[in-house]
Amino acid sequence: MTEKLLSIHELTKSIGSIMPVKGISFELKRGGCTALLGPNGAGKTTTLRMLAGLIPPTRGEIRYGSGDGHTDSWRHRIGYLPQYPKFYSWMSGMEYLSFSAKLSGLSGKEALRRSREVIEMVGLQQAAKRRISGYSGGMKQRLGIAQALVHEPELIMLDEPVSALDPIGRREVMDLLDRLRGEVTVLFSTHVLHDAEEICDDMILMVDGEIAEKGALSELRTKYRQPVLSIDVEPGEREVAWLDSLANRPYVQEIELGKRGAKLMVTDMEVARAALIQELADGGIELLRFEAGTSTLEDMFMKVVGS
């Protein structure tokens, strides 16, 4: 199961003087789900477009399969959903799917059978015969996923599949992706860490065209786990002064000051907790909340993206 499906090496794209993707390398395992994470403008879309063979890379290598599969011969084994999928609005959903399937080399009969299957899978059977011009945004997104799956690809690449959807549509798409796990290899881009954590095993974090961090989610969670203390206090002069003074304690590694509270990354939870509770009691600080926990990937994400 750990067979490599896709490996890219030093992939670079420059457009004029700007360089949206600056030499990234990673691998995808067959059957896995990988999230390509990053803020807007990190180069996620450009990377996916290169992988889908829509734009040629300036430098670097894309290799499908374990051998030397080239993009062209792999086109029929990739499903691709762009960020804003646009369809022929004069076609019906069903017609569009079977047109796409035929383009990817399915016979007419096979195309029709698969189209029916996937249209049911994404829950569009009611609207199958209606023109796409009358579809809502969520329906179009689901049709987009259906067209990415219709030719039974080995790898599907989805560019921001849930960003434009309302909470219910988002839920449906996430459930759909979750069901697909294991059957197909999924690579999807998102700027929401929560989506990635929900269904993926691996993630690649891109910032400014470079890979800032990558690996299995569970490993990353362990790697970035750090004791964190959150303190909220009543608004007051004494309290604020006390919060400001926290930065120079020896056990405080980092501090994030808010209006009425602070978040402390500490080196040793035991020491920090004991010392701080003592101080709170001695100083008569009006405490609202005191919470000991560990940092999440979200904190790591914010830190890497912010810096």
Place this chain on the structure above:
Amino acid sequence: MKPFWIYYQKEMLESGRTYKWIWVPAVFLLLGIMQPVSTYYLPEILTMAGEVPPEAAALFTVPSAESVMASALSQFSVIGLLVLVLAGMNTVAGERATGTAELVLARSVSTIPMMAAKWAAMMTLVAASFALGLGGAAYYTHLLIGPLEWGAVASGGGLYVVWLAWIVTLALPLGAVLRGPAAAFISLAVAGALSLLSGLLPSRLQWNPGRLSSMAAERIVGEGSSVWSPIIVAILLMVLSIIVAARLLRRSPLSPQS
């Protein structure tokens, strides 16, 4: 060959659903019929208008059937050509501007069958509409004005289709780099310039494809010489257009603004 048919069916379905198969043939039919009918009734129309003395109207002689057909062709080369170019301008430019090309190109190994199918679908529309228009014009001319030599009309019509075809084809490569209206304007401007050139310097530039429209008219009147070079140049131009358009589309599948 198979991708070509898939695209061709799609293009034909598109021009049907967007009513191109209704309004383009309708315009051509109307243009074709109007010429012989208005020529035939011109004396009556003039008398009814009342400002022309009946003697002057009587002096008006109905032109020969052949020259009526030739002037019908000149109708097609103004409004007919405009209609065709407007109908065809968005076949490539529209796909880039709306972004539908992105999904389709992710599936296509080569863009040549796609372009060839777009071209073939456009040609089907051009040929069918023109045949209808020319047929209408010939029928009414025959009925109202006089007998025609069908062979000459057919071969003149054939020449004329080639002239329409190469101009409409220009919209493919232009549409792969420009927006639809700009592509349409440039194709028309090129057609106008080449026609003008053939009118100004008839002895030079024998190969000029802009000559085809006047050659077609001469053929119908019955005095045309048979020169193959403009036809060959027009065909080469079309093949070149398809290849260039396919290359350009692969290089920039999306409009910058999308």
